[in-house]
Amino acid sequence: MSLHEISTMITVETVEKRYGDVRAVRDIDFSVDSGEVFGLVGPNGAGKTSTLKMIVGLVEPTAGHITVNGLDPSDTGMRETLGYLPEESPLYDEMTPRSYLRFFADLYGVPRPTADERIARALDRLELDVRDRPVGDFSKGMKRKVAIARSLVNDPDVLVYDEPASGLDPATTHTVVEFTRELAEAGKTVLFSAHDLYHVESVCDRVAIVRDGEIAAKGAIEEIRNRHGTVEYRVFTDVPLEATTAVGDRWVTSVSSMDAVDRLRERANEAGGSVVDIRTRESSLEELFLEVTADGDE
Numbered sequence: 001m002s003l004h005e006i007s008t009m010i011t012v013e014t015v016e017k018r019y020g021d022v023r024a025v026r027d028i029d030f031s032v033d034s035g036e037v038f039g040l041v042g043p044n045g046a047g048k049t050s051t052l053k054m055i056v057g058l059v060e061p062t063a064g065h066i067t068v069n070g071l072d073p074s075d076t077g078m079r080e081t082l083g084y085l086p087e088e089s090p091l092y093d094e095m096t097p098r099s100y101l102r103f104f105a106d107l108y109g110v111p112r113p114t115a116d117e118r119i120a121r122a123l124d125r126l127e128l129d130v131r132d133r134p135v136g137d138f139s140k141g142m143k144r145k146v147a148i149a150r151s152l153v154n155d156p157d158v159l160v161y162d163e164p165a166s167g168l169d170p171a172t173t174h175t176v177v178e179f180t181r182e183l184a185e186a187g188k189t190v191l192f193s194a195h196d197l198y199h200v201e202s203v204c205d206r207v208a209i210v211r212d213g214e215i216a217a218k219g220a221i222e223e224i225r226n227r228h229g230t231v232e233y234r235v236f237t238d239v240p241l242e243a244t245t246a247v248g249d250r251w252v253t254s255v256s257s258m259d260a261v262d263r264l265r266e267r268a269n270e271a272g273g274s275v276v277d278i279r280t281r282e283s284s285l286e287e288l289f290l291e292v293t294a295d296g297d298e
């Protein structure tokens with residue numbers, strides 16, 4: 001049971017964004033609760049960054065309504081509530097992580113001892129040991145960790161991360177993704193965009209799949225599976241049938257309905273054998289994603 005009371009922290013209602021003739025975002029709706037990790041997933045140009053920028057108040061919606069912790073994104077008070085990690089987060093090359101993060105903590109008016117404690121906690125967890133060398137010498141992953149720590153110096157309730165793990169090596173990706181989960185477990189609200197679907201699946205409570213500025217599917221991973229996913233039955237027989245693959249001393253045929261399973265059973269019997277095992281394989285989010293994004297192309 002959660003110790004935190006659940007409340008809606010981000011609401012996005014019928015939001016649209018046009019840049020001249022380009023409708024980058026059209027009619028997007030979703031909300032994110034406290035303690036939740038919500039993933040906005042979609043290919044390049046789908047409208048994820050535009051949506052996040054509207055939520056953090058950097059870009060104004062053409063239509064619709066957004067609130068963050070009950071406030072309008074243009075409200076200056078919202079800055080205290082929010083930690084934003086942009087897709088590209090340029091750092092000052094000559095500064096060290098410690099000086100850079102202290103600089104941001106000062107901007108937020110965080111007392112030095114509190115700031116130092118927060119900075120140390122974030123960098124410890126993100127496994128960034130180098131704290132007193134200029135960030136200009138850092139790898140992409142190290143810079144990303146500093147940028148993530150920056151999003152936390154004001155101890156915000158809501159974190160909006162644009163592709164936090166994009167371009168990072170698998171170990172760093174794992175650390176960053178696990179960290180977002182821990183932040184949510186500590187009661188923070190996390191909204192992030194990604195096209196790394198494997199990690200979204202493992203860390204998000206709910207996702208919205210965005211395509212051409214619209215939400216193509218939305219809900220718990222499980223719900224999306226039920227609505228859009230296909231169940232694949234892997235039927236193992238002790239005799240070869242058409243389109244079977246040998247696995248050890250058995251053959252496996254993949255079908256997508258129970259009727260097809262029954263037909264295979266009959267055919268196996270006719271061939272003097274039988275069905276020895278049936279396993280279901282649920283769609284991974286990656287497959288669902290491809291299915292949902294392919295819908296509009298038909």
Ligand SMILES: Nc1ncnc2c1ncn2[C@@H]1O[C@H](COP(=O)(O)OP(=O)(O)OP(=O)(O)O)[C@@H](O)[C@H]1O
Pocket residue numbers: 019022023024042043044045046047048049050051087
């Ligand atoms: N400032 C802008 N002026 C004009 N068009 C823009 C602007 N910003 C974004 N767009 C267009 O809006 C659409 C959505 O872009 P957006 O960056 O929001 O998508 P995205 O899903 O975040 O993509 P990516 O993963 O590449 O960042 C794209 O067609 C993009 O070219």
